[in-house]
Amino acid sequence: MSNQVFEADLTWTGQVFEPGIQIEVSEGRIVSRGLLGLEPTSRLERQALLPGFVNAHSHAFQLGLRGRGELFPSGSGSFWTWRQAMYDLVSSLDEQAFFDLTERAYREMLAAGITTVGEFHYLHHSAEGEDFAFDDLVLSAAESAGIRLVLLNVYYRSGGIGQELADGQRRFRTADPAQYWRRMDTLGARLRGPAQSLGAVAHSVRAATPEEIAAIHREARRRDMPFHIHLEEQRQEIEQCLEGYGKRPMALLNDTLDSLEGVTAVHCTHSDPQDMARFLAGGGAVCICPLTEANLGDGLADLEAVHRQGSICLGSDSNARISMLEEMRWLEYGQRLRSETRGRLADAEGRVAAELIRAACGSGADALALATGRIDAGAWADFVALDLDHPSLRGWEASTLAESALFGAPDDVICGTWVGGSKR
8 A cells, every 4th residue: 555645734843833744654654754745645735734632641431520510519629529420420330321421532532633542541340340341441432433542541449548449439449459460461452453552550649559559660660651640639638648658649659669760640739849850850740631620629730840850741631621722721821820920831942832732742642652742753643633724823824823723723723633644
């Protein structure tokens, strides 16, 4: 089969949009990019091409929570109202309902330009018992939708520090690290082709002991898998960790793991600067989920050190709203709200958009250990196209197109997505 050749009016090359760029694709991967002088097989007129967005942190089934956690009884906080709604949803889901929600979330992601999702999956069991029936449903839903998937399979053994699992949490349970890795071996044999892979997860310091976290991480390193963990999203988590272990969660993680390379900490909303500096110096990365963190009233993480020393990627988390354009703009707006300094996430040339696109693409790919999130030789041919005739971009110029799209355009500016060179 002959190679595909994509040519849009403009193509993002890492810092700017450039005209005349062609992308040669073979067997789903980019083999060359540049002024190639080839006959295009896909001429994308009046379109601008970006790498497909990478959603590094999703709980797809939580799409079913839309609207359920928004009514706060007197005296209750948004997180705790949402948490109860989440457990109510978990209790109501059978296999078909779970599949439908997951597939629907993935189709919404593709429409929003997200071509890869890291599914932080912890709802393992059906109501009948510990059957891990829902794990395969995630693989099936991703295949049906056509999205690239990293199944971030979650180890979840306790209901809190020193507490047993209760009620709906029992559907999250894995008995011990040995059972976890047996399950990972089973899932590895069931992956649907090159668009699916696995990553390892300890849910949080609430759901796993330091010894269990270390064991999961150690084997993940041996298998060259990414490792993710929720960390310091809520102040109560920090208080419980101090009471249980005498340390904050990030300090505990820093002391527990023998290496922080390949580790992504999700949220870090209330992290101590010294703990964060040590985490970043060890090679750790941070995933921020601005829309969910705002929806739950978590607060605004201080990302100055992360931007300066480490890597920031983005996730849609609860999927109350699936829009990587909004995640990017609110990542930046949140930092502006923290400081009078505008554009704190700008690159060395002062370009905010370049840093936001890096967070939404390449940094997410790095966190998931995938060759995607960039338009370059060797990467998967995952793209998102912008409609240059969209009213919100009227009067666009190549030099400011990225900023115009990220800060002024709605999601329907996106007019196409491709995964492995195939249009979705």
